[in-house]
Amino acid sequence: MKLVKHLANLGYGSRKQVAWLFREGRITDVDGEVMYADDTPTHDEIRIDGEPLDPAPGILLMLHKPLAVTCSKKDPGGVVFDLLPARFGLRDPALSTVGRLDRDTSGLLLMTDDGQLLHRIISPKSKLPKVYLATLAQDLRGDEVACFANGGLMLESEKTPLLPAELEVLGPREARLTLHEGRYHQVRRMFAAVGNHVEALHRERIGGLDLGDLAEGQWRMLSEKDRAKLFASD
Ligand code: URA
Numbered sequence: 036m037k038l039v040k041h042l043a044n045l046g047y048g049s050r051k052q053v054a055w056l057f058r059e060g061r062i063t064d065v066d067g068e069v070m071y072a073d074d075t076p077t078h079d080e081i082r083i084d085g086e087p088l089d090p091a092p093g094i095l096l097m098l099h100k101p102l103a104v105t106c107s108k109k110d111p112g113g114v115v116f117d118l119l120p121a122r123f124g125l126r127d128p129a130l131s132t133v134g135r136l137d138r139d140t141s142g143l144l145l146m147t148d149d150g151q152l153l154h155r156i157i158s159p160k161s162k163l164p165k166v167y168l169a170t171l172a173q174d175l176r177g178d179e180v181a182c183f184a185n186g187g188l189m190l191e192s193e194k195t196p197l198l199p200a201e202l203e204v205l206g207p208r209e210a211r212l213t214l215h216e217g218r219y220h221q222v223r224r225m226f227a228a229v230g231n232h233v234e235a236l237h238r239e240r241i242g243g244l245d246l247g248d249l250a251e252g253q254w255r256m257l258s259e260k261d262r263a264k265l266f267a268s269d
Pocket of ligand 1: 137138140220
């Protein structure tokens with residue numbers, strides 16, 4: 036791929052803007068030697084204003100999603116892309132969220148530009164566990180563990196029953212729920228089906244991957260080791 040297109044696809048500007056970066060001598064090799072648009076370096080050899088490039092396509096990152104931002108591309112109230120470098124929203128292939136968390140849900144959100152990887156994570160076939168911490172408006176009744184575990188729970192306007200899910204009761208109004216699929220507003224709808232209401236929801240883990248010490252609103256690229264952790268329970 037031509038260098039100008041490669042940089043434009045990483046979000047460094049339109050092809051015209053990137054061509055200007057070359058003319059201004061801002062694109063160099065690791066030793067500061069100016070590069071030209073028809074040079075053929077590898078991705079890792081390129082510097083812009085002395086800085087290495089953002090990672091090449093095939094990225095997977097995790098974000099600690101705060102409350103009150105949405106997983107869409109645009110929303111006047113704020114979107115998850117606002118928490119990433121602006122360039123990330125301009126990449127081609129595009130970066131997208133791996134599934135969604137509601138505006139009022141916080142926690143672990145994955146984002147990738149790799150369609151196959153995205154599919155592998157969200158596919159019902161992979162059954163990757165997703166673990167949520169829920170705070171409820173009313174005391175648990177006592178039958179929820181059995182009700183969620185039996186694999187027969189039918190949510191309104193769904194055609195097939197839910198897969199078995201594990202509920203761990205942590206307190207009268209506090210529970211940890213592990214799902215192996217991802218249906219629309221699933222956790223909230225499951226608790227509504229047993230006469231309760233979710234007041235606060237936080238995703239702690241996907242597969243074997245948790246947020247570690249990543250603070251709310253922060254993100255980081257995932258390494259090969261993280262990816263292995265993610266699929267450890269595959
Ligand atoms: N289930 C929900 O109800 N909301 C989320 O954000 C994720 C799972």
